[in-house]
Amino acid sequence: MSVQFKILIGILFTVATIVVLVIYGIGEDARMARYQKNFAARSVQAGAEYFETYCITxxxxxxxxxxxxxxxxxxxxxxxxxxxxxxxxxxxNGTTADFIRNTIAAGRPQFSKYYENENYQQHMPTWSQDYGGPLRPDQIDALVSYVLNWAPGENPPTVPLVTPTPGPTATPIPPGEILKAIPFPVTEAGPGDAVLAAGKTIYTKNCQACHGPELKGDGPGAAGTAKPPRNFTDCTAMQQFDLAMHHDAVVNGRPANGMPAWGKKLSDLEIWQVIMYERSPCQVYVPK
Amino acid sequence: MGLFNRQIKKKTTNGNGTPDGNGHATNGHDTNGHAPEQLPADGETGAELFQVKTSQSMSERLLDIAKDKSPHAVKELIPWLEKAREGGEGRTEFIDKTKEVAWQQADNTVRAVTAGMGIADTRAFFRGDPAIEKPNPRYKIHVNAFFAHIRPKYYEKSSTKFSHTFGLGYLSFYMFMLETITGVILMIFYTPSDRRAYEDIVKIMSAIPFGQLMRDLHRVGAELMVLIVVLHMTRVFLTGSFKPPRTFTWLTGVVLLILTFALSFSGYLLPWDQLAYWAVTIGTSMAKSVPPKEIVGYFSNLIMRGGDTINQNGLLRFYLMHVFALPAITLVLISVHYYRVARTHGISVPAAEEESPDPAVRKAAKERIDYLPELFTRELLWAAIATFVVIAYSAWVFHAPLQEHSNPLHTPLHTTAPWYFLWIQGLLKDAFVLPAIRALDQTMVSIAKYIGADMPPGSTIIVPFYDSPAWQGVIIPTMIIPALFLGVPYINEWWEKFWGTKPSRQLLKNRKGTVVVAIISTIFMMVIWYQGTPFYGVTAPPAVEIGQTFIPEEGVLPPVPLVPDDWGPVRRLGYDGLPDGEYVLENYSVPKPTDTEFDRMLAAMQQEVQRRAQLWAEGDKTHGIPNAKGVFVVQQWQQNGLKRVNLEITWDKTTPSDTGKYDRVIYLHKDANYK
Known part of the structure; x- marks a missing residue:
């Protein structure tokens, strides 16, 4: 290849590169707008998932x-x-987004006067890791965008927005009935290896992050919870920890402590399996 | 008229001869360059130069000032100007002289810019003609200019053949430069903090003009750099160019290969998404297994991650490695590597030519080819083509993946190391050594039993002492592979001495053993690389696998470089492609001509569910699902464009603890785009 030919081809490629950059640059504003929209949409999606985990209870x-x-x-x-x-x-005086973000992050130390006539069991807990909660800033932002997505958008809503309606309160299982509620037979010796194995699988997937791989309450997520997660190998405490209370803690969660509610995420059978697995280190399967 | 003694340093030979007949210009001609600066005579100060002599006319005054204050080239024209004022011949002479002086001025400027070539030679340079002046001014550039100075004046002709080197070494360095430039631009907008990093990447993609292009270029360059460096090394191995006198160059090359991996891998963490977090978690967890674990493993893990898990400390460490330490070391090693090639031994000539029995061939191969302008323009051409290719590819084909924000509490299904480390992940699955050790163990147990030792069923002797992660993840990759590569030239030398063979670089003719070794090790690498992918030896529960196929947890990166990630068919259809409703998959087993894309996806789901049911019926309990059935549910969840999508798989319970049901739930927003 002669030098001149190489120079010619080189110039052609350089010009082609500049053309590509110019074409790319022309579409750049539109692309950035698209990306922003896309990211906002993904944030709403992620918020919906966190809402399902932490908020629906x-x-x-x-x-x-x-x-x-x-x-x-x-x-x-x-x-x-x-x-x-x-x-x-x-x-x-701030924006609605700021209001919601603050409320989620820092919780509500006292009930709002707006709800004076309603009787809530507990305060909104602090959710941000900054205040001892389990959520990272990006998770809180995602939740905010999910909640804001209920607002009427460009298109007027066809269905009116939901106003609070009294729903059925979850009825706790009476202590005497507790054994009947378990969907498999349990004796003092335990529910059998199959149940414990199934419970272990569910535990590994859902609980291990905070309660630790060895059920000692020392998982990596434990750092972010308001109260340290329960140590299932502490048998003195486990003797005190009633089966019904255990069930309630798993189903409804302890949001103030950072324990999410699992009632909507796991089936009743799965919840009982994981409870049995968690009670296995101290062998406290049935109430004394 | 000493002030006029300043003479133009060089004269070109293209017709501009010395001025004729006039002594002024050539007086005091100094072949070494500039004449010493003439200072005003004693007692004369600068101020006196401006004193107005009232007896002079304006033009005379201007002429006086011109004589004193003008640049030397102009001063040189003054005698001609004076002559021209007399009219006649003098005018033409003045114009000719002006042209000549202007030309020489321009020529000097060009000489300064090109570090040695005048206008005529520069023209010849770009036309590919031979140099005009003697000695060759192109070689002078190699002396005067830094970047030309570090390049050789000439190469041996055959060593520059494209089919011999494929320009891979040059391209590796090109990629390193591309990474440096795009990397510095990305650094402007990036903060190495676990709170800011992901947000900053999103900003780079959504609010910085050309930000996405820079990130894509950086990613494409990184993948190509690994690929090209590996290919470069393969080429050097196959052409036998690692043999003496190039052994030390090969060693620096091996270190550069490891540095390339380290550079690429340390950059993997910086986006701080799920992909980054878990790929690096897998990678660094190998460090934990370095024996003795309690000391070296523990501390190397602690030093790398800055804690038990990767967090802010780990991110900062990886960032500093990526932007400072590793590039600095790499730059030094590239310099050493290149200096050897440029100054010590040059690029190897193709073996067949170098070892040819025909002296004419040997001589032709070593013919000189000048760097300037032949190879210089070739390199520029390569740079132009490579720039075009990476920019066009990043603009329209490949976009660097960005998954969700890193979440230490959730490991995405089928997390893998980057493609170039998949072979280590494959080794970790331990498909060869562990079975061998087990077999050996069983033999030993049988022997012990035969001797009469008490061996209850399930006894083991050596298996408990075998530490799989340490051997497969650390010892084999970091000792054997680099040690082997570092040792290649020395093993080769020893081998040749041992057998008394004459050293030769011809692959197919004299290095048949090398061919065999190369083929076997390539096959072995491909096998363990395959074993590193999720297709081998990783089985999530079968229903989860179905969910992962159609609705993966994150974008799935193929185990090969430069291919965009894939978010699965459901997300690809997107909000608008998924009509609300509850779809029982069984109704979609028979394809209809009126099927929409959505129907065809449901049919594919049904096929997969059926296949799993069939597998169970055939007795495959690992991959099959008993009597599997699927329902796909799409619900409008929020009026402002959010749908909830649920793939529900149910089956016959086989044990009391079996849930008999699996749900894969995602939400899809109308603006989310996964295409």
Missing amino acids: CHGEKGEGIAGKGPALNRTDLLDLKGTPYLKLINW
């Missing part, structure tokens, strides 16, 4: 609220971005 599956547990989030007075009478009522 009190705020309901679709944010409709559960009487006695938590207020509705899917509410016109909170999310109608033009009106927001609620935020005006409490003299909040």
